[in-house]
Amino acid sequence: MVGSYAAGGGRGAAVAAVAEGKLDELRRRMGKADGDLLRIVGVGGGAWGSAFCALLQDAYGRHRDKAQVRVWRRPGRAVDRATAEHLFEVINSREDVLRRLIRRCAYLKYVEARLGDRTLYADEILRDGFCLNMVDTPLCPLKVVTNLQEAVWDADIVINGLPSTETREVFGEIGRYWKERIRPPVIISLAKGIEASIDPVPRIITPTQMISNATGVPLENILYLGGPNIASEIYNKEYANARICGADKWRKPLAKFLRQPHFIVWDNSDLITHEVMGGLKNIYAIGAGMVAALTNESATSKSVYFSLCTSEMIYITHLLAEDPEKLAGPLLADTYVTLLKGRNAWYGQKLAKGELTLEMGDSIKGKGTIQGVSAVHAFYELLSQSSLSVTHPEVKKLVAPVELCPILKTLYKILIKRELATDSILQAIRDESMYDPRERIEMSQRQCLYRPSLLGLPKVDITQA
Amino acid sequence: MVGSVHVNGSVNGGNGTEERLDELRRLLGKSDGDLLKIVGIGAGAWGSVFAALLQDAYGRFREKVQIRIWRRAGRSVDRTTAEHLFEVINSREDVLRRLIRRCAYLKYVEARLGDRTLYADEILRDGFCLNMIDTPLCPLKVVTNLQEAVWDADIVVNGLPSTETREVFEEISKYWKERISVPVIISLAKGIEASLDPIPRIITPTQMISSATGVPTENILYLGGPNIASEIYNKEYANARICGSNKWRKPLAKFLRQPHFIVWDNSDLVTHEVMGGLKNVYAIGAGMVAALTNESATSKSVYFAHCTSEMIFITHLLTEQPEKLAGPLLADTYVTLLKGRNAWYGQMLAKGELSPDMGDSIKGKGMIQGISAVGAFFELLSQPSLSVQHPEENKQVAPAELCPILKRLYRILIKRELSTRDILQALRDETMNDPRERIEMAQSHAFYRPSLLGKP
Numbered sequence: 019m020v021g022s023y024a025a026g027g028g029r030g031a032a033v034a035a036v037a038e039g040k041l042d043e044l045r046r047r048m049g050k051a052d053g054d055l056l057r058i059v060g061v062g063g064g065a066w067g068s069a070f071c072a073l074l075q076d077a078y079g080r081h082r083d084k085a086q087v088r089v090w091r092r093p094g095r096a097v098d099r100a101t102a103e104h105l106f107e108v109i110n111s112r113e114d115v116l117r118r119l120i121r122r123c124a125y126l127k128y129v130e131a132r133l134g135d136r137t138l139y140a141d142e143i144l145r146d147g148f149c150l151n152m153v154d155t156p157l158c159p160l161k162v163v164t165n166l167q168e169a170v171w172d173a174d175i176v177i178n179g180l181p182s183t184e185t186r187e188v189f190g191e192i193g194r195y196w197k198e199r200i201r202p203p204v205i206i207s208l209a210k211g212i213e214a215s216i217d218p219v220p221r222i223i224t225p226t227q228m229i230s231n232a233t234g235v236p237l238e239n240i241l242y243l244g245g246p247n248i249a250s251e252i253y254n255k256e257y258a259n260a261r262i263c264g265a266d267k268w269r270k271p272l273a274k275f276l277r278q279p280h281f282i283v284w285d286n287s288d289l290i291t292h293e294v295m296g297g298l299k300n301i302y303a304i305g306a307g308m309v310a311a312l313t314n315e316s317a318t319s320k321s322v323y324f325s326l327c328t329s330e331m332i333y334i335t336h337l338l339a340e341d342p343e344k345l346a347g348p349l350l351a352d353t354y355v356t357l358l359k360g361r362n363a364w365y366g367q368k369l370a371k372g373e374l375t376l377e378m379g380d381s382i383k384g385k386g387t388i389q390g391v392s393a394v395h396a397f398y399e400l401l402s403q404s405s406l407s408v409t410h411p412e413v414k415k416l417v418a419p420v421e422l423c424p425i426l427k428t429l430y431k432i433l434i435k436r437e438l439a440t441d442s443i444l445q446a447i448r449d450e451s452m453y454d455p456r457e458r459i460e461m462s463q464r465q466c467l468y469r470p471s472l473l474g475l476p477k478v479d480i481t482q483a
Numbered sequence: 484m485v486g487s488v489h490v491n492g493s494v495n496g497g498n499g500t501e502e503r504l505d506e507l508r509r510l511l512g513k514s515d516g517d518l519l520k521i522v523g524i525g526a527g528a529w530g531s532v533f534a535a536l537l538q539d540a541y542g543r544f545r546e547k548v549q550i551r552i553w554r555r556a557g558r559s560v561d562r563t564t565a566e567h568l569f570e571v572i573n574s575r576e577d578v579l580r581r582l583i584r585r586c587a588y589l590k591y592v593e594a595r596l597g598d599r600t601l602y603a604d605e606i607l608r609d610g611f612c613l614n615m616i617d618t619p620l621c622p623l624k625v626v627t628n629l630q631e632a633v634w635d636a637d638i639v640v641n642g643l644p645s646t647e648t649r650e651v652f653e654e655i656s657k658y659w660k661e662r663i664s665v666p667v668i669i670s671l672a673k674g675i676e677a678s679l680d681p682i683p684r685i686i687t688p689t690q691m692i693s694s695a696t697g698v699p700t701e702n703i704l705y706l707g708g709p710n711i712a713s714e715i716y717n718k719e720y721a722n723a724r725i726c727g728s729n730k731w732r733k734p735l736a737k738f739l740r741q742p743h744f745i746v747w748d749n750s751d752l753v754t755h756e757v758m759g760g761l762k763n764v765y766a767i768g769a770g771m772v773a774a775l776t777n778e779s780a781t782s783k784s785v786y787f788a789h790c791t792s793e794m795i796f797i798t799h800l801l802t803e804q805p806e807k808l809a810g811p812l813l814a815d816t817y818v819t820l821l822k823g824r825n826a827w828y829g830q831m832l833a834k835g836e837l838s839p840d841m842g843d844s845i846k847g848k849g850m851i852q853g854i855s856a857v858g859a860f861f862e863l864l865s866q867p868s869l870s871v872q873h874p875e876e877n878k879q880v881a882p883a884e885l886c887p888i889l890k891r892l893y894r895i896l897i898k899r900e901l902s903t904r905d906i907l908q909a910l911r912d913e914t915m916n917d918p919r920e921r922i923e924m925a926q927s928h929a930f931y932r933p934s935l936l937g938k939p
Contacts, residue, residue, distance in 0.1 A: 257785055319719050321815070
């Protein structure tokens with residue numbers, strides 16, 4: 019290929035050629051002329067957001083005349099002494115990282131920080147590839163921008179790596195910078211949390227909806243990327259699957275662009291189910307962590323919990339989507355890994371062991387935001403609204419949907435109301451009067467539970483869909 | 484309640500338990516003085532635990548019920564196991580006291596010293612299952628003569644591996660030829676067989692039992708569920724599901740249920756029994772993936788997505804309206820992939836600590852049912868007479884071609900032409916179909932093949 023920047027051996031050259039082909043294809047689709055860079059910006063420097071941008075930098079960064087990958091994060095976040103000491107150990111234990119820092123004349127500041135003679139900042143270390151939430155997994159060096167306007171004003175693709183709790187605020191600001199844009203950008207959201215609004219009618223607000231409302235970018239250009247999200251494993255080339263959900267126009271070309279040998283991206287049109295399920299499973303991941311800790315990793319108790327929580331998830335999904343994807347296959351895999359590992363499950367374990375308390379809040383140093391906590395609150399409040407009543411299968415009267423979700427109710431009382439201790443989660447799964455989870459599943463499939471208003475959709479939109 | 488015997492426990496518990504026993508006795512037509520006879524056949528981990536649970540729950544009502552367990556005689560306990568057993572006994576004060584009280588302790592000292600050979604049936608009487616030494620059970624009535632064990636049994640619990648079920652129940656049928664009353668049989672076996680002649684079909688343990696004994700299918704039930712026997716006996720909370728005809732499944736579910744062992748009932752015998760065998764196939768692969776990727780959660784989830792989609796596809800071939808793989812069946816799959824001897828076996832193979840040449844019966848673990856199930860399912864689904872439409876290539880293919888993990892496991896475990904590492908290649912093949920496509924295909928097309936389960 020004439021003009022290829024391929025470096026390294028034949029294998030590397032071949033990989034680079036494939037990558038360049040994919041990059042060229044996406045550039046054409048986005049109408050980029052020669053000399054006009056494809057600008058990709060990650061917003062937010064959390065673990066997954068940083069790892070995602072690093073994957074793109076590793077894959078396409080060498081084509082400096084065609085693509086530019088940047089990350090925005092807020093300035094001013096100081097690295098504490100203990101973390102600086104640990105970071106120093108990580109650097110010194112990785113020869114490749116140590117060599118790189120020495121070569122870039124970027125090493126000595128870590129020595130100074132280790133000795134307590136200097137304060138490092140999160141944006142500073144991220145330029146060297148260290149994410150504050152994932153210090154043990156060094157990434158490639160990244161272009162880090164701390165000015166939001168400078169970062170996004172001319173971006174072609176924006177990756178939302180923010181927690182959902184910050185998405186509205188940050189994209190509200192971004193919306194101001196984009197007022198005079200000619201061409202709307204494409205936005206890929208990684209955020210998994212959701213909000214509930216109960217005024218004027220009860221409904222869920224997803225991160226993609228927040229982004230669309232805040233920026234005016236049409237939903238056609240906003241996609242959700244979901245999947246098992248152990249960022250350090252994905253960056254370390256553990257084989258992983260993800261799923262990009264959204265409108266036809268962009269999801270297939272983006273799936274192709276994002277796909278790498280160890281990171282398979284499939285595409286799906288069902289944005290709602292995947293984005294909401296992404297938030298929903300974090301709720302039950304906290305409970306799974308509690309059960310694991312309280313029963314000393316009992317596989318038997320985990321399976322009982324899994325059976326009950328998946329039936330609640332199925333039930334809730336049937337309220338939210340008219341024809342939801344079956345909870346089998348890929349969505350199931352996401353649920354499986356989220357319950358097995360990940361920070362929400364980790365958080366549940368720590369609470370149950372007494373190593374963390376609720377008063378410490380849902381943003382944990384070294385871990386980031388525990389999205390499941392706010393999601394418990396959102397789903398509980400939403401499903402408690404009497405205007406959404408469903409028929410109780412045994413008592414034959416109308417009840418709020420949350421009455422049929424005992425695990426969700428218990429998690430709400432533990433995490434939000436704080437009137438129950440963590441071991442109440444075991445009582446919830448051991449209640450002999452609890453329904454066979456199969457009954458809940460059958461009910462969700464038999465009754466017409468669907469409530470379009472829950473996602474802010476009037477009936478007519480469904481007809482058009 | 485006049486005449487009630489309370490050995491211990493609360494009156495309420497006693498009343499509830501005895502009431503359930505009385506109810507079942509009435510259903511089985513047992514008059515006063517006529518014992519309800521329950522026999523477990525086979526003393527693997529789960530079979531032993533199951534009998535022990537019943538003994539713990541109902542054994543005190545000695546004038547109403549008798550619980551026994553049959554196992555073959557002659558299986559000796561090797562020196563290493565005897566030494567370990569001695570450690571277990573001495574580390575458990577309750578067990579030690581019990582053995583001393585029953586004058587049954589000194590034989591373990593002798594065995595520890597190598598001065599005596601113990602036998603599996605002998606130690607099982609004291610509550611030690613050879614496949615589960617670390618979890619002492621309550622003492623059990625052990626019978627080694629099969630005729631004596633089953634000739635007048637009212638309820639028989641099949642705790643045999645599926646590979647022994649046919650043989651043993653054929654022998655049992657000789658003893659039952661002149662029976663007046665028909666017994667109720669609960670099968671715990673999870674393996675399956677494939678028969679290719681005259682037409683390809685699966686044979687399940689309950690079918691083997693029915694064919695061998697002539698007992699009508701109405702009286703044969705399957706109990707499935709996550710089956711970590713030691714955890715269940717240690718009162719970890721567990722769910723199980725009893726599947727079979729209307730007549731017996733609800734009363735038995737009620738009888739078997741305990742505070743820490745919930746039993747639900749289901750009419751879909753076929754799906755649950757076959758899925759019980761099918762998930763052991765994929766559990767071996769899950770163990771391999773876990774070992775090869777150092778417990779990577781990300782790789783496990785990829786494996787899980789693919790193997791569940793294959794399971795769904797296969798289930799749609801076997802059953803007209805299979806239960807959705809969600810909820811309870813999912814929980815079974817989850818725990819089987821997470822823990823259990825099939826997953827353990829896959830891990831050991833991948834680490835090189837075991838090899839396929841050692842066979843599928845492992846000392847201290849029992850039968851690895853997944854191995855024979857791999858062979859059975861693969862051979863069955865390879866038959867050209869079962870061809871289905873390939874989703875992309877517009878041609879007819881055998882169903883096995885659409886199950887790359889099953890194919891790979893067959894070549895690793897049965898043909899032995901691939902190493903365990905190749906299971907990762909199956910996951911990492913970029914050309915592999917999106918698992919969602921397989922699920923959609925299974926649900927949208929009429930794949931059902933009644934002949935696979937011997938139905939016209």
